[in-house]
Amino acid sequence: MMASSDFTLSPETSAGRYHSAGSLAHGGSAADRITISVHADMAELEAEWRALDESSGNSLHQSFDWCAAWTKTHGSELLIVRGAAGREPLFLLPFEIERSRLLRAARLIGSEHSNLNTGLFGAGIGNVPAAELTAALTGGIGRQLRRFADVIVFDRTPRIWRGAPHPLAVLAGIENPNASFQLPLLGTMERTLAQINAKRRRKKMRISERRLAEIGGYDYVIAREAQEAHALLETFFRQKAARFETLGLPDSFREAETRTFFHALIDARAPEPGNLLELNAIRLRGEHAGRIVAVAGLSRKGDHVICQFGSIDEEIAADASPGELLFYRMIERLCAEGVALFDFGIGDQPYKRSWCTVETTLRDIVLPLTFRGRLAAGGFRAIARAKRLVKANETLYAFIQRQRQRRQTSAANADEA
Template sequence: MQTSRLIEELAPAGTSGSPSRETVPLRFAQIEMAVATDMADVKFDWHRLQAIKLNSLHQGFDWCEAWAKSHGRTLAVVVGRIGGRAVFILPLDVVLEKGIRVARLPGNHYNNLNTGLFDPALEVASAAELKPFLRMLRTALSPYADLVVLDCVPLSWRGSRHPLSALATTENQNHSFQLPLFPNFETTLAQLNAKTRRKKFRSQSRKIEAAGGYDHVIALDADEKHALLDTFFRQKAARLKMFGLPDVFHASEVREFFHRLVDAPTDGTDTSLTLHAIRMRGEHEGHVVAIAGVSRKGDHVICQFSSIDDSICPEASPGELLFWLMIEKSCRECAALFDFGVGDQPYKRSWCSQETVLHDILIAITPKGSVLKPLMVLATRAKAAVKHNPRLYTLLQKLRAAKTNKAA
């Protein structure tokens, strides 16, 4: 049986003799499980588990609370304990899909990386060892859900195996892309074609300076945060419309979710959502030509979204320029990983030296869930097959664009 490397990472330096309570390996067979419907009841345990390095910020308390409140729903929070100590938390948002109650992680498709919240002392279990866990999960969740869908889960993340990796059902259609960071920005660039990238940055800077110059804006004031976020929504909608694609940020509850995130409290360098922008000076004073929203937890920075307005100085590639500035700032602030999130795009590959394969874990809770599960797996595999076939993917994108334009 493999034990998570997090046990070693969190052990106090110089510890000898018997392991401490925090580092004694724990087994899934020891777990007692319950479901909480009031997040406040488990807030203390939630904050303790979310502080662990390898647990995704997308399952953090503020992220999940913002999603629940913006959608007006109560979460089903699965809590596992051993001897009274919370060893995992799985927050689930339950919605009806074709008459079947499907439980997903809060944030749904707007999450870039999902792990759940797990204590580092939990051993990575085999499929056989997880059978009692699955029985308990079905008993606990049957009043709430028919099928659990944990998507975009990395089975291996930053050197550690996910505790539920043996339950992986299928590979997700999307991969995610990361750039390791070093305190020295030049060392970070050395992983890429540094000479070409520096030359491109100088060219971009000259072009945008010729158009009047720019400021790298980081929204700090509450009014500025919300105004910049609304500008992003407008920019993104216009950009997607130009390509004949639906606006995935259109729903009012989705916009409210992100507005709540920019208001979430910060903890040192940790932030649920920070907005960066390129704002023009001179002739185009005040015009915002690029925006990005980033989150940070520990040494991990994730770009959640980005947009550009190419009506002014498109030859300067303001979106690329903004990424340079954000990555450079992240290096100065001792981040170790800049994450471009899910989805394969040329600009991500140009920046990233690391590609992470993500998987989906589907767990049928009731007979209804057992019926839907294979259909969802087939749909995911079909999407993956299309995305891996450039010709077919391009054709379907054109058909989708034509359908969207016709509807509009």
């Protein structure tokens, strides 16, 4: 493990000394300096990290417990950057170093399976002028991290989040090929549905219930015990794998460490009101009693709920749209529990657009730290632009996905040989 190294930017550095526009530390002066430290151990920052977790502006995906589960199951090489003004923490940026033959990239922990990345910022960050924050996040951090990484990549960051500009928006970025989609919850199901054609939505729900009643009815299930949650998660993996195979697409949940990570989230206990992974399902009664026909995994942080994944059993009752019914029941419950935002996550799908009134554009920020990183940064940007063009062409996108599935199947067959 790398030992933590603390340093303060000197007046001679190209980024200069960083000052606040006003009081950053409680009772501090405008001359308070931003001090940056680099750490490799999450535990030494846990108390401060958990305090920053409480802000609704900081993503669940950078929360202490989420990152701890990811690093435990993936053996990540950590590099955590802390910025402070006096004794007041301004930000924590928890990176893992991804190494390839030619490049070392620092990414926020678990970016591969994150719907939203924000880093962690304290309330005092609002007092830092944009130019000085930009300098701290580029030149200040860059001088220390170039020993360990060639490039920093912030994937899937919002320009605006929860109604306010995000601190990372001061950095130049490019639009991510995918947006994310949200539905504000307005206290009651009636008021919430009024945003999205309530009459049509209720009609679809009644049709689903009538079709399920014809085969014995159903129960809406929330896994309260870990054993039941683990079983539902395995059901999701099976259903999703079958769906991907039908579509000729690669299974993004195939890797053992990915599956282990989601199981670890079930066993972790997030601070209330919160839940790192709650499994919800539609379970049949009658002739097919016990059969799970729809599964969804929800993560909650305060008044924000993210749907991490969902699946249906396509062999039975698929015409009853059990997935849509499950969303209805989950949203209905969460309205009553005081949740303000139901987040369908990243990726453009017709069912998301049918439910959501908010589309959040996400950005990717690439900060080169070395000459090799500057060459790679151009490649990252070119790839992002190419992905946007490919996704705009449905025929080409489908062809590329089929090729990915063939490669994945070939690799799986080779592993079994």
